[in-house]
Amino acid sequence: MRATVIYGERDIRLDEVADPKLSSGGDAIVRVVAACVCGSDLWPYRGVTPTTEPHRIGHEFVGIVQEIGPDVQTVAVGDFVIAPFYDCDNTCVNCRNGVSTSCLNGGWWGSEDKFGGFADGAQGELVRVPHADGSLVATPQMPEAEQVPGLLTLADVMGTGHHAAVSAGVTLGSTVVVVGDGAVGLCAIIAAKRLGASRIVAMSRHADRQALALEFGATDIVEERGDEGVARIREMFDGIGADCILECVGTKESMDQAIRSARPGGMVGYVGAPNGGPELPVRSLFNRNVGVNGGVASVRGYIEELLPEVLSGEIDPGRVFDLQLPLADVAEAYAAMDERRAIKVLLRP
Amino acid sequence: MRATVIYGERDIRLDEVADPKLSSGGDAIVRVVAACVCGSDLWPYRGVTPTTEPHRIGHEFVGIVQEIGPDVQTVAVGDFVIAPFYDCDNTCVNCRNGVSTSCLNGGWWGSEDKFGGFADGAQGELVRVPHADGSLVATPQMPEAEQVPGLLTLADVMGTGHHAAVSAGVTLGSTVVVVGDGAVGLCAIIAAKRLGASRIVAMSRHADRQALALEFGATDIVEERGDEGVARIREMFDGIGADCILECVGTKESMDQAIRSARPGGMVGYVGAPNGGPELPVRSLFNRNVGVNGGVASVRGYIEELLPEVLSGEIDPGRVFDLQLPLADVAEAYAAMDERRAIKVLLRP
Numbered sequence: 076m077r078a079t080v081i082y083g084e085r086d087i088r089l090d091e092v093a094d095p096k097l098s099s100g101g102d103a104i105v106r107v108v109a110a111c112v113c114g115s116d117l118w119p120y121r122g123v124t125p126t127t128e129p130h131r132i133g134h135e136f137v138g139i140v141q142e143i144g145p146d147v148q149t150v151a152v153g154d155f156v157i158a159p160f161y162d163c164d165n166t167c168v169n170c171r172n173g174v175s176t177s178c179l180n181g182g183w184w185g186s187e188d189k190f191g192g193f194a195d196g197a198q199g200e201l202v203r204v205p206h207a208d209g210s211l212v213a214t215p216q217m218p219e220a221e222q223v224p225g226l227l228t229l230a231d232v233m234g235t236g237h238h239a240a241v242s243a244g245v246t247l248g249s250t251v252v253v254v255g256d257g258a259v260g261l262c263a264i265i266a267a268k269r270l271g272a273s274r275i276v277a278m279s280r281h282a283d284r285q286a287l288a289l290e291f292g293a294t295d296i297v298e299e300r301g302d303e304g305v306a307r308i309r310e311m312f313d314g315i316g317a318d319c320i321l322e323c324v325g326t327k328e329s330m331d332q333a334i335r336s337a338r339p340g341g342m343v344g345y346v347g348a349p350n351g352g353p354e355l356p357v358r359s360l361f362n363r364n365v366g367v368n369g370g371v372a373s374v375r376g377y378i379e380e381l382l383p384e385v386l387s388g389e390i391d392p393g394r395v396f397d398l399q400l401p402l403a404d405v406a407e408a409y410a411a412m413d414e415r416r417a418i419k420v421l422l423r424p
Numbered sequence: 425m426r427a428t429v430i431y432g433e434r435d436i437r438l439d440e441v442a443d444p445k446l447s448s449g450g451d452a453i454v455r456v457v458a459a460c461v462c463g464s465d466l467w468p469y470r471g472v473t474p475t476t477e478p479h480r481i482g483h484e485f486v487g488i489v490q491e492i493g494p495d496v497q498t499v500a501v502g503d504f505v506i507a508p509f510y511d512c513d514n515t516c517v518n519c520r521n522g523v524s525t526s527c528l529n530g531g532w533w534g535s536e537d538k539f540g541g542f543a544d545g546a547q548g549e550l551v552r553v554p555h556a557d558g559s560l561v562a563t564p565q566m567p568e569a570e571q572v573p574g575l576l577t578l579a580d581v582m583g584t585g586h587h588a589a590v591s592a593g594v595t596l597g598s599t600v601v602v603v604g605d606g607a608v609g610l611c612a613i614i615a616a617k618r619l620g621a622s623r624i625v626a627m628s629r630h631a632d633r634q635a636l637a638l639e640f641g642a643t644d645i646v647e648e649r650g651d652e653g654v655a656r657i658r659e660m661f662d663g664i665g666a667d668c669i670l671e672c673v674g675t676k677e678s679m680d681q682a683i684r685s686a687r688p689g690g691m692v693g694y695v696g697a698p699n700g701g702p703e704l705p706v707r708s709l710f711n712r713n714v715g716v717n718g719g720v721a722s723v724r725g726y727i728e729e730l731l732p733e734v735l736s737g738e739i740d741p742g743r744v745f746d747l748q749l750p751l752a753d754v755a756e757a758y759a760a761m762d763e764r765r766a767i768k769v770l771l772r773p
Contacts, residue, residue, distance in 0.1 A: 168662045169688045174713050177664075177688035242715070313517045315526075330706070339518050339526035342717070349710050354703030357679070361698050364523050366591070366717030368691070370710040 077424070078199025079405045082129045084122030085413075087406040092131075095203035098192045100146035103207035105138040105156060109227050110197045110422045111396065112408050113160075114257050115348050120409050123350060131185040133198030134160040135230040137223060140211075147207045154213040157382070158204060159375040160184070160231045162194060165209030175375040180206065198405055200424045212378045214386070224393030224421055225385040228262060232419070233381060233392040234374025235346045236262030236323065240270055242369035243319035243344025247271035250312055253293070254333045255323030256284040258395040258419040259346060261291055263321040265390050268292030272319070276311065278304060278332070284418065287394060300332060308336040316341060322369075325349050331356075337365045345369040396421040426773070427548030428754045431478045433471030434762075436755045441480075444552035447541045449495035452556035454487040454505060458576050459546045459771045460745065461757050462509075463606050464697050469758050472699060480534040482547030483509040484579040486572060489560075496556045503562040506731075507553060508724040509533070509580045511543060514558030524724040529555065547754055549773045561727045563735070573742030573770055574734040577611060581768070582730060582741040583723025584695045585611030585672065589619055591718035592668035592693025596620035599661055602642070603682045604672030605633040607744040607768040608695060610640055612670040614739050617641030621668070625660065627653060627681070633767065636743060649681060657685040665690060671718075674698050680705075686714045694718040745770040 080090045095104055110133055118124040119132070140154045150156055163170055163178035170178050182188035185196035188205040195202045204210050218226060228234075236259050245251055251272040253263045256279035267275050268291065276295040277288035285296050299307045309316050316338035322330055325347025333343045334356070346369050355367055384390045398417035400408050401424075408420035429439045444453055459482055467473040468481070489503045499505055512519055512527035519527050531537035534545035537554040544551045553559050567575055577583075585608050594600055600621040602612045605628035616624050617640065625644040626637035634645045648656045658665050665687035671679055674696025682692045683705070695718050704716055733739045747766035749757050750773075757769040 168664060172687065172689050174687075174689035177712060242713075315517060338521065338523075340521050340523035340722075345710070349706045355706050355709075355716070357698045357704050360704075360716070361694070361719040363526060364591075364719035364722070366715060367704070367709070368715030368717065370713035373689075373713070 076200040077402065078195060079132050080129050081119055081126055081132045083126045085120060087120065087409045089403060089405050092199070095195050095201050097142060097144050098203065099205070100144045101206055101208060102144050103140055103147055103150060103204045103211065104142040105136070105158065105202050105204055106141045107136045107138040107197065107200055107202060107424050108155070109223050110136040110402070110424070111227060112198070112412050112420050112422070113231060114259070116409070117413055118350055120413060131196030131199070133196040134184040135227060136197035136202060137227050137230060138202070141201070143207060149208045150211050150213045155217050156211040156213050157226055157229045157378055158202070158211055159234070159378070162188065162205045162210040163375055164206045165375060170209070173373055173376050175373045176371045198402070198422060210375065212382065214382070218386070222386065224396045225391060227421065228392040228395065229374065229378050229381055229385065231374060232258040232395060233262045233265070234377040235259045235372040236321070237266040237377050237381065238372030238374065239263045239321040239323055239344040239346040239369060240266035240319070241344070242346070243321055243342045245270045245272055245319045248273045249319050250274045250317040251319045251321060252276045252278065252308055252317045252336050253321045253323060254278050254329050254336070255347060256281060256288060257323065260321070260323035261287055261395050261418070262392050263323050264288055264291040264293050265392055267321065269384070269390060276308065276317065301328070304332055305335040312338060315339060318342070319344065323347050334360065334365055339363045339365070342366040342368060346372050395419045399423065425549040426751065427544060428481050429478050430468055430475055430481045432475045434469060436469065436758045438752060438754050441548070444544050444550050446491060446493050447552065448554070449493045450555055450557060451493050452489055452496055452499060452553045452560065453491040454485070454507065454551050454553055455490045456485045456487040456546065456549055456551060456773050457504070458572050459485040459751070459773070460576060461761050461769050461771070462580060463608070465758070466762055467699055469762060480545030480548070482545040483533040484576060485546035485551060486576050486579060487551070490550070492556060498557045499560050499562045504566050505560040505562050506575055506578050506727055507546070507551070507560055508583070508727070511537065511554045511559040512724055513555045514724060519558070522722055522725050524722045525720045547751070547771060549751070559724065561731065563731070567735070571735065573745045574740060576770065577741040577744065578723065578727050578730055578734065580723060581607040581744060582611045582614065583726040584608045584721040586615040586726050586730065587721030587723065588612045588670040588672055588693040588695040588718060589615035589668070590693070591695070592670055592691045594619045594621055594668045597622045598668050599623045599666040600668045600670060601625045601627065601657055601666045601685050602670045602672060603627050603678050603685070604696060605630060605637060606672065609670070609672035610636055610744050610767070611741050612672050613637055613640040613642050614741055616670065618733070618739060625657065625666065650677070653681055654684040661687060664688060668693065672696050683709065683714055688712045688714070691715040691717060695721050744768045748772065
């Protein structure tokens with residue numbers, strides 16, 4: 076089969092690799108219908124995270140079950156399935172606590188899983204899915220083609236935006252600021268709206284993203300950043316800031332923006348992978364009682380909640396895909412996102 | 425009147441100072457019945473926070489209203505009142521949001537308030553209280569002498585322990601670890617128990633504090649610290665850690681202990697003033713979805729909730745005072761706490 080391999084900085088290739096094989100009683104082989112490029116894939120692409128040797132890449136996909144192990148019970152050959160950006164058994168104590176990204180038996184696409192060998196990266200034609208019963212969620216019926224982008228967002232960005240909103244405690248009447256206008260930030264707007272936020276500020280400087288933010292439910296746009304951005308936000312909310320800040324970037328600057336935009340007693344829900352690890356300024360958090368909650372989003376547990384609204388069209392997160400390319404053009408997909416020519420690129424094998 | 429002044433490292437004196445005077449329509453003069461020494465008073469006492477010039481010190485007191493300004497409505501001369509460790513109007517947007525420590529018009533004992541001049545430190549005979557209507561809570565009747573220590577804890581340590589528990593989201597059935605066996609940590613045990621925690625681990629190495637912790641509701645004692653402490657806690661809770669960690673110290677080591685003792689998806693409620701400001705390790709918080717919430721405790725808002733249980737004896741936080749001294753012995757009070765001969769010292773003018 077063909078699968079995407081990263082060789083180094085800005086060196087993405089579609090290679091011919093061995094087809095995956097079932098290797099334990101509970102896994103499944105899924106034929107990928109759609110995959111995509113994640114903002115976090117750009118860290119190795121840009122060389123910020125060094126690539127020491129070529130390896131598979133990608134972690135978001137939907138597809139059709141091609142083969143299952145004898146122990147698999149909840150999905151069947153021919154099912155259309157959504158996979159979260161990690162595998163999990165969905166039964167261990169961490170999964171039961173709603174933190175399936177810390178599954179005691181889970182793993183990550185493109186690496187060895189703990190039991191059955193290699194789990195393919197998702198930007199390819201086939202993926203071996205460990206713990207298929209835990210990891211995969213089948214749609215009630217075969218979706219229409221136009222539903223596929225929305226379903227694909229449940230693999231990561233929609234669930235991750237939702238995690239930001241849940242972690243920040245967004246509820247009926249909350250005032251919300253979303254830091255970051257990438258796919259996750261835009262999905263966080265959808266999430267905040269469906270949780271009942273009364274006002275949602277999108278911090279964005281890009282006209283196309285501003286437009287989508289407003290369509291998704293943002294009530295205000297703020298273009299300023301840094302001190303000016305903080306001043307604007309405070310001015311909008313009683314001079315003190317907003318209840319809930321959804322941090323969807325992961326840089327030192329964006330986290331600083333988020334923390335200072337929160338009102339005393341407010342909460343930052345953060346899902347931007349902290350690349351390089353800016354530390355949090357505990358004294359300023361302490362003085363203003365600003366909490367920080369979130370992390371690598373346990374999207375598996377959100378799929379059942381969000382799926383009906385995606386299928387019904389009540390929410391339309393698939394619109395974050397503003398470019399669709401054949402898998403053969405995966406290198407161009409990375410370039411388009413790197414150069415901000417696209418918010419998020421969908422790949423079809 | 426006599427009032428406590430800190431001159432420098434380990435130099436605490438009881439000085440003769442001018443009596444306070446009413447200086448605005450809304451303030452009150454309170455005759456102190458009992459005050460105490462706070463763990464945070466030990467930072468300047470030990471020279472960790474430098475004392476550049478002599479200044480009043482103390483911020484916890486209860487007393488009897490001696491005089492009120494013409495605008496004061498909720499307390500009357502002769503009332504027994506509890507003051508939080510700060511003054512606040514209890515009407516501004518931050519107070520309404522439950523964060524009265526960020527009151528837009530508030531201030532701190534022993535410093536200039538924004539309107540009426542100097543607000544005395546509490547380790548003295550009289551205190552001018554700005555915003556008397558907002559700051560003070562009168563007891564329904566004159567308390568018995570043995571109730572005074574419990575009431576005094578509502579000025580700070582009981583409310584602060586409660587804030588740790590609330591910030592960590594302690595609720596029915598929560599598993600809880602309390603880091604710190606000082607007065608706040610011990611009160612946090614009381615708070616966790618009354619909020620319904622199913623298991624409460626006190627991390628303590630001192631026999632007398634362990635005994636009080638168990639009487640207050642701790643179900644387990646852990647003496648280990650650092651890696652061994654984390655290993656013990658994880659072993660006790662499914663190998664993953666506890667739901668809620670109440671951090672009641674404020675050092676880098678105690679915060680590290682707290683963060684690593686939380687299970688994935690758990691929450692650290694922290695109230696220990698971060699002295700010198702250890703920064704929070706965002707990557708390890710992110711990877712395990714451990715949240716951090718809390719700060720300088722808005723105890724004013726908790727007084728009404730906790731007061732009935734203190735008066736009825738249902739909770740008995742006053743037991744944290746294991747030494748009572750006349751105000752004249754204030755220097756010895758500091759020494760006793762500094763040398764850990766006392767958990768917390770109550771002072772009577």
